[in-house]
Amino acid sequence: MNLFEEYSYFDYKFPEPQYLGSKYTHRQWISKFIPEKAKVALDAFGGSQSIAFLLKQMGKQTITNDFLKFDSEIGKALIENPYERLEEDDLNILFSENQDPNNFNLMENLFTDLFFPQKDATFADSVRSNIPRLNSQYKQALALTIMCRSMTRKVTMGHFAHTQAMNYASDPARIKRNRSLIRSLKSLFMELLPKYNAAVFDNGKENKSYNEDILELLPTLHNIDVAYFDPPYCNSHADYQSFYHLLETYVMYWKDKKFVNGTKRYEPKRHSGFDCKDEAKKNLETMFSQAQHIPTWIVSYNDRSYPDIDTMVKMMKLFKDVRVERKPYINSRGGKGSVAGSSEILFICTNKQE
Missing domain, CATH: 3.40.50.150 (Vaccinia Virus protein VP39)
Structure with a gap:
């Protein structure tokens, strides 16, 4: 068996x-x-x-x-x-207008035309501004998780340690192999949402x-x-921090970090040991x-x-x-x-x- x-x-x-x-x-x-x-x-x-x-x-x-x-x-x-799962009311909150465009603009400022076109970067900022409005820490975590997974779908190899993302996204041969490169973050989020909702379960333990x-x-x-x-x-x-620095930046939404090298990795990195x-x-x-x-x-x-x-x-x-x-x-x-x-x-x- x-x-x-x-x-x-x-x-x-x-x-x-x-x-x-x-x-x-x-x-x-x-x-x-x-x-x-x-x-x-x-x-x-x-x-x-x-x-x-x-x-x-x-x-x-x-x-x-x-x-x-x-x-x-x-x-x-x-x-x-x-x-707890993300429901339609939660999506209405997440996909509403940016709550504070002056403070929630990190993705647009850092990663436009590096990893994402401007439309996707501004969408990511807008969602991030609305995540704290969800009425549960678990719904907030689900939204962050699905957004991070959507962003890895938008780049070849699923990480952010190279600067060729936008070039690859305009390469017909690569697009043919992976159409996620030209799909919107919102469409990827909606495709992934049912899979993550379906993965939530209670095993009776704390x-x-x-x-x-x-x-x-x-x-x-x-x-x-x-x-x-x-x-x-x-x-x-x-060095997972270099591979996935963008995801950590998105979740933490830092205002006090330096962003270095061609990929705009945060500095200083967290100490791993x-x-x-x-x-x-x-x-x-x-x-x-x-x-x-x-x-x-x-x-x-x-x-x-x-x-x-x-x-x-x-x-x-x-x-x-x-x-x-x-x-x-x-x-x-x-x-x-x-x-x-x-x-x-x-x-x-x-x-x-x-």
Whole structure:
């Protein structure tokens, strides 16, 4: 029997992400290693939230976290949110006139003719001005999530680390392959809306989405049965802030940042602690030490990352028995860490046997 058939919550479908490094395609493989008896699960680096959604589908009380705000809003919309969806009255609010054009003009000023034509940029600003008018934090999170997903549909490769978006959107060959490049943000939003509304469900547990530094959050969490760790793969396309800076800018709607380089990335970036070699190993060691009270860890990794596999095993063996599972990439999926010939790694870490 397919494991996914054992849980009634698998009738709900996670909206397919467009996110470098997303574990969406690995969900069934990862699910095999999640202890059935575990009641409370932590996804420490939620990202696209596809694994947190898997944990929720499995009936676990799910705690998800990401230090980027736009990722934590996906968690609020689809993990923490038990039942609220965007209705017609909400859309009337979202699509009404800009509430404050003098203050809600960031997208137009920064990204017009860089990632979007002016009409789409001004639409994004207008929606952003109206999101706080929605009467629920979960509806607000859903609106932010769908807008962010709509914006990734408008650019090739679904990220914002290159400046060719508008050139690609005028290339007939690329448009033929991906007509989203010339569709309006509003039409993309309306296409995505039913998928996100349909993904909202109540698994009967009190789930939670955090927007914290995991090294600060872990010591405050108790009674976690299984933790899933998917840290940035240092040396293997770990700079998600550069890839998705526009989405973080949209959600945070900064007025006090500098916007640098050709893509108008915000500066200074948030401090990750896991994406630079001089910090990654030390912070992984700290994280494992802080998590030693959690009975089971499932750690996603890649065999092209730093520290290497043997070093990771040595660090974790200080606290747990460790088993290494490997899933080779047959085809390249985009990103240095998922090219053909590399492998996705799972470290299955359990309490030491006496």
